[in-house]
Amino acid sequence: MNLHEAQSNSQNKPMDTFPCHLLTVRIIRMRNLRKADVLSQSDCYVTLWLPTATHEEQQTKTINNCKDPVWNESFYYRIQRQVKNVLEITVCDEDVTSDDHLFTIQFDISRLPDGESFMTFKCDPQTQEELDVGFVIEPAPGPPESIITNGVLVVIIILYTAGRKTDVTADQALNWRAAERDLALTVKGSCEGSHCFKLGSDAIIMPPCPTKFHYIKYNEPSLDVILPKKKPRFNPCTCSYKTQPGVPSVMLNSLPKGERVPIVEKKKYNLHVTVNDCHCSCPGDLDVRLGYDLCPQEQDFLCKRKRCVAQALKKVLHLNYDLKEHEVPVVAIMTTGGGTRSFTTTFGSCRGLQKLNLLDCVTYISGLSGTCWAMAHMYKNAYWSHRNLDELICEAKKHVTKSKMGIFSIDRIKYYHQQLDQRKQEGYKTCFIDLWGLMIEYLLNDEIDNHKLSDQREALTEGQNPLPIYVALNIKEKYSTDDYKEWVEFTPYEVGFLKYGAFVCPDNFGSEFFMGRMIKKLPESRISYLHGMWSSIFSVNLIYLLNQVSDSEEFWHRWTRDKIIDIEENPNLPTRPYELKSHMYVPAGNLSSAFRGVLTDRLSVAQNHNFLKGLQLHNDYLENKQFQRWKATVLDCCPNQLTEHDDYVGLVDAGFFINTSCPPLLRKERKVDVILHLSYSAGSQIMPLEQACKFYTEQGIPFPNIVLTEEDKKNPKECYYFNQSGSAACPDVLFFPLVNDTFQHYRAPGEKRNDAEMDAGDVDVSSISSPYDTYLLTYSDDDFDKLVNLSEYNIMNNQHLILQALHAAVARKRQLYYRN
Numbered sequence: 001m002n003l004h005e006a007q008s009n010s011q012n013k014p015m016d017t018f019p020c021h022l023l024t025v026r027i028i029r030m031r032n033l034r035k036a037d038v039l040s041q042s043d044c045y046v047t048l049w050l051p052t053a054t055h056e057e058q059q060t061k062t063i064n065n066c067k068d069p070v071w072n073e074s075f076y077y078r079i080q081r082q083v084k085n086v087l088e089i090t091v092c093d094e095d096v097t098s099d100d101h102l103f104t105i106q107f108d109i110s111r112l113p114d115g116e117s118f119m120t121f122k123c124d125p126q127t128q129e130e131l132d133v134g135f136v137i138e139p140a141p142g143p144p145e146s147i148i149t150n151g152v153l154v155v156i157i158i159l160y161t162a163g164r165k166t167d168v169t170a171d172q173a174l175n176w177r178a179a180e181r182d183l184a185l186t187v188k189g190s191c192e193g194s195h196c197f198k199l200g201s202d203a204i205i206m207p208p209c210p211t212k213f214h215y216i217k218y219n220e221p222s223l224d225v226i227l228p229k230k231k232p233r234f235n236p237c238t239c240s241y242k243t244q245p246g247v248p249s250v251m252l253n254s255l256p257k258g259e260r261v262p263i264v265e266k267k268k269y270n271l272h273v274t275v276n277d278c279h280c281s282c283p284g285d286l287d288v289r290l291g292y293d294l295c296p297q298e299q300d301f302l303c304k305r306k307r308c309v310a311q312a313l314k315k316v317l318h319l320n321y322d323l324k325e326h327e328v329p330v331v332a333i334m335t336t337g338g339g340t341r342s343f344t345t346t347f348g349s350c351r352g353l354q355k356l357n358l359l360d361c362v363t364y365i366s367g368l369s370g371t372c373w374a375m376a377h378m379y380k381n382a383y384w385s386h387r388n389l390d391e392l393i394c395e396a397k398k399h400v401t402k403s404k405m406g407i408f409s410i411d412r413i414k415y416y417h418q419q420l421d422q423r424k425q426e427g428y429k430t431c432f433i434d435l436w437g438l439m440i441e442y443l444l445n446d447e448i449d450n451h452k453l454s455d456q457r458e459a460l461t462e463g464q465n466p467l468p469i470y471v472a473l474n475i476k477e478k479y480s481t482d483d484y485k486e487w488v489e490f491t492p493y494e495v496g497f498l499k500y501g502a503f504v505c506p507d508n509f510g511s512e513f514f515m516g517r518m519i520k521k522l523p524e525s526r527i528s529y530l531h532g533m534w535s536s537i538f539s540v541n542l543i544y545l546l547n548q549v550s551d552s553e554e555f556w557h558r559w560t561r562d563k564i565i566d567i568e569e570n571p572n573l574p575t576r577p578y579e580l581k582s583h584m585y586v587p588a589g590n591l592s593s594a595f596r597g598v599l600t601d602r603l604s605v606a607q608n609h610n611f612l613k614g615l616q617l618h619n620d621y622l623e624n625k626q627f628q629r630w631k632a633t634v635l636d637c638c639p640n641q642l643t644e645h646d647d648y649v650g651l652v653d654a655g656f657f658i659n660t661s662c663p664p665l666l667r668k669e670r671k672v673d674v675i676l677h678l679s680y681s682a683g684s685q686i687m688p689l690e691q692a693c694k695f696y697t698e699q700g701i702p703f704p705n706i707v708l709t710e711e712d713k714k715n716p717k718e719c720y721y722f723n724q725s726g727s728a729a730c731p732d733v734l735f736f737p738l739v740n741d742t743f744q745h746y747r748a749p750g751e752k753r754n755d756a757e758m759d760a761g762d763v764d765v766s767s768i769s770s771p772y773d774t775y776l777l778t779y780s781d782d783d784f785d786k787l788v789n790l791s792e793y794n795i796m797n798n799q800h801l802i803l804q805a806l807h808a809a810v811a812r813k814r815q816l817y818y819r820n
Contacts, residue, residue: 015157017144023053023077023109025087026134027060029070032127036093036100041065043094050109051640052085052616053077054220055189062094078140078220082147083154083616084639085109086580089121089133101587105131106638108580110619111573112137122568123584148516150290150501151624153644154616155516156216184226187252190215191514191614193647214514215252216614223250223273225263286516287508288611289494292501292626294669297457297493304463305363312360317806326817329673329809330363332665332731333466335680336688337369337535337655340400340779341772341787342680345738346374347396348788349678351389352795358802359385359466364672366469366661368654369535371680373444375468376527379456379492385465397784399444404777407442423529427522428510429648432604433539437532443777444531451527453506456492467491471661472534472651474643476635478600480543481657484633486643488651489664490530497612498663499630500643504611515614522609533606537775539652543599561596562588578620580637605650612644629699630663658695659688666701668729673809676802677735678791682774685737686713702730717741719798721805728816732805736794738765743790749797763790 027046036042045062054077063069079085087107093100105121116136123129146157186194191214215221225247247264255261255275264271289295294302309331310323333353335346346367353359367375378384378392406412416438424430441449459465470490474497475481487498496503504513512520563586575581588596617639621627635641643649654661659681665672679685689706696703704722712720716737724730744761747753753761763786764770771783779787795802 015146015148017146018080018082019144020140020142021079021081021114022136022138022140023050023079023085024074024134024136024138025077026074026136027071027089028132028134029068029072030091030129030131031068032124032129033067033069033091034102034124034127034129036102037095041067042102044069045092045094046071047090047092048075049088049090049640050077050079050085051645052083053079056220056222064094079109080145080147080154080156080616081110082149082619083156084619084621086639088640089131091123091131104585105567105582106580106585106640107582109135109137111575111579114138119573120570121582121584122570125568148286148290149618150292152618152621152627153290153500153502153612154618155286155288155290156616184224185211185213186224186226187213187215187221188224189221191512191519214519216515217253221252223252223263225250225271287504287518288513288516288615289496289503290501290516291503292667292669295494295503298467298491301460301463301467301493302363305467306463308463309361309363312357313806313810316357316361317803317810319810323810327810327813329806329813330671331361331674331676331806331809332364332366332670332672333362333676333678334660334662334665335365335367335371335678336659336661337367337371337653338659338680338682339370339535339537339774340777341682341738341774342367342370343373343396344400344772344779344784344787345678345680345791346371347389347393348791349736349795350378350385351393351788352792353676354385354389355792356796356799356802358799361806362466362676364469364665364670365466366471366665368471368659368661371661372470372534373440373531375470376451376456376531377444379459379465379468380451382459382461383464384459393788397781397788399446400779400784401781402778404443407439412442427512427520428525429607429609431607433532433536433606434529435532436536436538436604437529440531440535441526441528449526449528452524453490453492453495453509453527453530454524460492469661469664470530470534471654471664473654473657474649475539475605475652475656476650478596479634480541480547480600481652482547484635485657486633487630487654487663488649490534497643498667499627499632500612501626502612502615509611510608511611512609513611513613533651534653536604536606536651536653538603539605539656541600541602544656546599562586578623580622602652605652607648607650610643610646610649612649613647615644617642617644629668629701632695632699658691660692662692666696666703666731672731673813674732674734674805677733679735679737681738682770682772684713685716685739689735702727704730704733706735718794719801721801723805723808728812732809734798734801734805736798738791739794740765740790741794742797743793746793746797748793749799760786760789763787765790 025048027048030044033042033044043062043064044066046060048058058075060071060073063071087109088104089107090104091102093102103123105123112135114137116134118132118134121131121133123131148155148157184194184196192212195211250263250273252275255273257275257277260272260274262270262272306325306328310328313319313323313328336342350359353362365375374396377396381387381392384392416435419438420430420434423434456468460467468491472488472490473481474486474488476484489496489498490506492506494503495506495509507524508518508521510525511518511522565584565586567582567584569582587593618624621639622637662675662677665675677689679688681688686708693703693706702724704724706722708720716739718736718739718741720735721732722735723732740761740763743763745753747757747760765772765787771779772787
């Protein structure tokens, strides 16, 4: 495959080359340094961290008991100015027990001109506390770097591996049987990080193949070796113990490429290292797709689905002409979470749409939490939307109404242990969420469910069903979902971040990636494990529960958030829109940090290898319109703390922010015209929609204004039609709250109940004693049937509003086309 074909297939942007630069940072002095100790001045040192250049933190010497310390120490970095280089300068006080982190200055290197510059950072104007730093930026020797970027993420096409081979004699292996000892190899900043080997009774010889580290050459990598420990020998002459000397760090860039270099050569074992280029078929052939466009597979699906939708619309709208491709609106079903309640109502809503011949008018269906269970259940059948849904509903009913006591049987517990052990051996990081996924498997199936997300492509080959989209949130430790959340979508074609425009095939989700390439392929997760993640009720934290009771987020922020303070500089360098202003970060105190930990701690979070690992943010990422559309965290202006630096992504139920699966449908590339918003929430039916509308408004995402009266909020109707006239980019929204309004009096639209049928219309979906609580896993046969029939009826009873929205969407598409 040539480069052009590789890029065409992956939809990555073309490669370009840019020169590298050398950055010199000289820490000069501080004036009027604050006191961190009671009885003396601070024992001060400064650390520097520039993760885009090196993963090693560098440090000045410590100057004891001094108010105005002077260092005059220089540090050197090789940088690429196309990426966002933010230098973190941390001032610390050295203590006997643990050092105090006084403050950190974050400085955007892109603000510096080429050549020599001197900066004075005014940390505290009142006390005249100041830090003087010198900078020099000059061209670096050597060839330019090739990069691929989507305007937000950058891939630098330079990847090296370091391999090692250790030979162990049989005599040495026998010695290790007596007492287990570890051999540890570490390359900081590499994909693998560290390799540890237990050299005891279970490890007689070393693995036959070399262990590899993948790392970035220009990050100045070093290999650290920790040899097996030996018991110290007592020397009676010196009255001391003799310990084994350590192995000094090996700078890998100093080693000749392709040669086997001895690092440790002893009588009983040898250690050698070989540095080679990383082998890849083509530099531009990445395993991570960088781009905000829809992938080729989805585009192909849309062409096929439009033909199906055009025929269905002609029939239901009674059109006397055939719709052309540009006249076919994109209709989406959006569902909310709610455990077994949302699992059940999804079937009823889809059956109602099917009876109205409207299911074939739908292009997308999105879900989270319990609706994901229903969607995955449906997509096991490649033609589910064309089959009688009664069969699927009967199957679902069997599992909802069955006893759940078998979930804790001895055989089932053995099965859990065997499956989790197998998953761990495959290379996954297992947690309680995986166990929860296996429990959901029991709740929804009679046997092992080997279904995978990629298997659902079979249901899309002819455009015969809507495209399913499953939604989750990527979160961070010690942050609430209000402070940090990133939308992640799952389709049978791709898994990816809306904000970063980075996607991988679902077959590869969970595998190990580095710099856009897959380093280690792991087997694709079964859908059961994804269910555990999509509906991870065990990922709840205390601050979420408190916010459900009262709007207390602002109060907790006041006491737990770290302080970020804009600081003055001399000279005052101009700041362009894509550049970051200098600011000072002051960590919260020990008590506040502990308090924050208690509030934000989650029992368990699904952990998967981060496929953004090794990528970097583009220097202009903050000005990218796609990034701005989904920029919604307190760390978006802190590039050193965003997801590309994490080894794992922590994914949770999207309901922990807003109970909605709508964001993927609002990607402008999908051009959704009509959204059927099916609400299955407990409690207030209106609040999640209002919260979502507020979020979209803040993000600048076109969405109709949601205006409802107080009466509507107390007693919602079955359906509301919201449209934004004059805005072609704004979809029409048909909002279906889960309510029992006219169903209690009508068994079908226009057909009143008689006295004998009134009990069938008595469906309690709103009171405290409702049998449809979110955390209930078992329904009676009668309760299940009532909920399915209610959700079906609410769709069918509002057919006129759905048809009105479809007519308006077709007219708008035609008008827009002929206007252009």
